[in-house]
Amino acid sequence: MTGGPLWALSAARIKQFLREPGALFWTFGFPLLITVALGIAFRNQGPTKSQIAVLEGPGATTVAATLADDSGIVVTIVDPERAAKRLGAGEVVLIVVPPATPGAPFVYRYDPSRPDALAARRLVDERLQRGAGRRDPLSIRDETVVARGSRYVDWLVPGLLGMQLLNGAMWGAAFNIVNARQRKLLKRLAATPMRRSDYLLSFRVSGLVFVPIQVLVLFAFAHLTFGVTIHGSPVAALALALLGSWSFAGLGLLCASRAQNSETANGLINLITLPMMVLSGVFFSSSRFPAILQPAIRLLPMSAFNEALRHVVNDGASIFSQGFPLAVLVGWALCTSVLAVRIFRWT
Amino acid sequence: MDAAIRIEGLVKRYGDVVAVDGLDLEVARGECFGLLGPNGAGKTTTVEILEGLLAPTGGTVEVLGRRWAREPLELRARIGVALQETKLFDRLTVEETLRLFRTFYAGRAALSVETLLEEMQLGEKRATWVMKLSGGQRQRLAVALGLIGDPEVLFLDEPTTGLDPQSRRALWDTIAALRARGKTVVLTTHYMDEAERLCDRVAIVDHGKRIALGTPAELIDQSGGQHLVELSTDPALPAEAFAGLQGLRAIRVQGDGFVLSIDEPHVALPALIARLGERGVRPTRLVSRTATLDDVFLALTGRTLRED
Numbered sequence: 317m318t319g320g321p322l323w324a325l326s327a328a329r330i331k332q333f334l335r336e337p338g339a340l341f342w343t344f345g346f347p348l349l350i351t352v353a354l355g356i357a358f359r360n361q362g363p364t365k366s367q368i369a370v371l372e373g374p375g376a377t378t379v380a381a382t383l384a385d386d387s388g389i390v391v392t393i394v395d396p397e398r399a400a401k402r403l404g405a406g407e408v409v410l411i412v413v414p415p416a417t418p419g420a421p422f423v424y425r426y427d428p429s430r431p432d433a434l435a436a437r438r439l440v441d442e443r444l445q446r447g448a449g450r451r452d453p454l455s456i457r458d459e460t461v462v463a464r465g466s467r468y469v470d471w472l473v474p475g476l477l478g479m480q481l482l483n484g485a486m487w488g489a490a491f492n493i494v495n496a497r498q499r500k501l502l503k504r505l506a507a508t509p510m511r512r513s514d515y516l517l518s519f520r521v522s523g524l525v526f527v528p529i530q531v532l533v534l535f536a537f538a539h540l541t542f543g544v545t546i547h548g549s550p551v552a553a554l555a556l557a558l559l560g561s562w563s564f565a566g567l568g569l570l571c572a573s574r575a576q577n578s579e580t581a582n583g584l585i586n587l588i589t590l591p592m593m594v595l596s597g598v599f600f601s602s603s604r605f606p607a608i609l610q611p612a613i614r615l616l617p618m619s620a621f622n623e624a625l626r627h628v629v630n631d632g633a634s635i636f637s638q639g640f641p642l643a644v645l646v647g648w649a650l651c652t653s654v655l656a657v658r659i660f661r662w663t
Numbered sequence: 664m665d666a667a668i669r670i671e672g673l674v675k676r677y678g679d680v681v682a683v684d685g686l687d688l689e690v691a692r693g694e695c696f697g698l699l700g701p702n703g704a705g706k707t708t709t710v711e712i713l714e715g716l717l718a719p720t721g722g723t724v725e726v727l728g729r730r731w732a733r734e735p736l737e738l739r740a741r742i743g744v745a746l747q748e749t750k751l752f753d754r755l756t757v758e759e760t761l762r763l764f765r766t767f768y769a770g771r772a773a774l775s776v777e778t779l780l781e782e783m784q785l786g787e788k789r790a791t792w793v794m795k796l797s798g799g800q801r802q803r804l805a806v807a808l809g810l811i812g813d814p815e816v817l818f819l820d821e822p823t824t825g826l827d828p829q830s831r832r833a834l835w836d837t838i839a840a841l842r843a844r845g846k847t848v849v850l851t852t853h854y855m856d857e858a859e860r861l862c863d864r865v866a867i868v869d870h871g872k873r874i875a876l877g878t879p880a881e882l883i884d885q886s887g888g889q890h891l892v893e894l895s896t897d898p899a900l901p902a903e904a905f906a907g908l909q910g911l912r913a914i915r916v917q918g919d920g921f922v923l924s925i926d927e928p929h930v931a932l933p934a935l936i937a938r939l940g941e942r943g944v945r946p947t948r949l950v951s952r953t954a955t956l957d958d959v960f961l962a963l964t965g966r967t968l969r970e971d
């Protein structure tokens with residue numbers, strides 16, 4: 317325990333962190349809870365069945381029986397009033413009205429703006445035509461595959477790591493520094509011959525310890541619960557996590573460089589994290605934003621991190637193919653760190 | 664004179680507030696120097712400028728013959744600091760905190776953690792988290808951190824505020840021992856007995872200005888004598904009743920009675936008793952005591968130190 321000041325400060329930081337149950341939970345436990353909650357809510361539920369109503373009347377039972385043969389269809393016979401209500405409420409996607417007199421047309425009643433209604437129409441029509449004796453000239457065999465890393469939870473987990481690292485840099489490091497300034501601890505440290513850079517660097521050193529643990533815990537958990545797999549190199553994923561945490565730490569340091577009290581820090585941190593949580597594709601893809609915004613969104617550090625990590629984790633891409641996001645991350649890390657150290661206030 | 668500290672025309676303004684208003688001071692090496700003054704007098708501001716933590720608005724400051732702007736690193740290694748209110752790392756233990764700070768003074772003859780734990784009577788609390796210390800224990804830890812680099816100049820801002828009498832005495836012994844080893848100590852305090860006991864010289868500041876400077880004895884003497892008698896009588900007497908009393912130097916009202924400054928108690932006291940007898944009044948309170956810096960402050964400003 318007799319290293320230099322940098323080592324002593326880093327060890328002190330790690331000790332304090334481990335002695336704070338709240339911080340431990342928010343850093344390690346919380347992302348796991350989100351993984352479980354969203355992983356379950358947005359799980360793939362297999363092929364969905366089409367809810368079809370057949371209107372009461374002559375021939376209704378025959379039609380219903382024909383349709384019920386298809387495993388993709390759930391069919392009920394209802395009176396006209398109830399059928400209309402159900403269609404309006406979206407409980408059924410399509411109503412079949414069998415002809416009152418033989419030879420008159422079948423009526424399919426549906427809302428074409430609902431994508432599942434069109435699929436249901438095709439399915440119902442095929443069933444009824446075949447039931448009436450239509451034969452298909454081509455023979456067909458279906459082969460189904462599930463693309464790797466294509467489920468929502470596979471896509472979600474890398475984004476959650478980004479969120480976790482950003483939160484660590486902000487609420488862990490930045491908030492801590494402002495708190496120390498408010499309590500005059502920074503002033504006390506500034507009165508010693510401690511190298512000031514050592515204090516700031518100690519946050520990075522402790523990050524070198526925590527980030528790998530965060531990566532390991534999150535991905536191990538996601539693997540055990542949802543079978544999420546890192547398709548690319550785990551080392552590349554770890555390297556990305558460290559680079560990401562470095563550029564988030566720079567942002568954190570910038571927030572912390574001047575704020576005199578925790579209220580100001582709180583506001584600044586929310587100002588920076590909330591837009592990135594929305595824009596940078598943590599919970600939903602940022603491709604939903606207009607094309608004109610895309611170049612700006614891609615320049616955000618969180619977007620760059622999520623983009624690169626998803627390519628490595630979900631698509632098995634090499635880290636070296638991620639030149640643009642890597643450059644964005646390094647750029648943010650350098651600019652924010654340099655600026656923050658320049659304007660940092662000790663008292 | 665080889666000055667440890669030299670302050671010339673020091674001014675510190677916060678917007679409209681003038682915290683320090685043209686202060687001149689010189690502290691010799693090996694001296695224990697006290698800054699006295701009521702709340703808001705500018706003591707902490709002055710000390711923090713000396714510690715290199717605040718930039719002055721005007722004037723010059725030299726510590727150990729050096730300027731903060733030029734040689735901050737060297738100066739920080741050679742001074743020790745206990746701020747008026749120090750919050751440390753909540754979840755580090757006393758011992759861990761001391762060991763951490765000790766690494767900052769590597770290469771200097773830093774004091775050992777064991778010595779400091781013993782000196783500041785923190786041995787029992789070595790494994791306690793800082794957040795779980797009492798106010799006085801925290802204060803002792805703050806002083807221990809000031810001592811850890813074995814500094815040439817030690818700044819203590821109200822070091823004994825909040826300490827119990829025993830810890831206060833122990834800290835006084837520590838400071839006296841430092842002085843005996845030739846260290847310079849600058850301390851601020853509201854306690855007059857502390858300044859009288861520890862300080863070679865004191866400066867009394869008020870509204871950022873120096874209003875008196877000297878040894879405690881000199882200041883007491885200047886303000887009207889060593890010996891004081893506090894007197895209340897039944898029925899009450901007017902001040903004129905004491906006119907011409909042998910050895911009386913001054914008289915002032917205090918509460919429902921008077922404080923009399925006298926020259927020679929063995930002469931003045933019998934004369935005073937005789938005067939009361941002539942007037943046929945009974946003393947309800949009659950206390951003879953030596954003057955303190957409180958009396959000095961009162962004489963200088965018309966206020967007592969603790970009120971304001």
Ligand SMILES: Nc1ncnc2c1ncn2[C@@H]1O[C@H](COP(=O)(O)OP(=O)(O)OP(=O)(O)O)[C@@H](O)[C@H]1O
Pocket residue numbers: 677680681682700701702703704705706707708709747
């Ligand atoms: N950061 C600041 N901003 C504005 N005014 C300040 C600041 N710090 C101190 N002051 C003002 O400067 C004056 C001197 O304050 P200082 O802390 O030096 O007094 P002090 O003599 O140490 O008092 P105390 O005995 O209460 O510790 C006070 O009027 C105070 O309100």
Ligand SMILES: [Mg+2]
Pocket residue numbers: 706707708747820
């Ligand atoms: Mg003060």
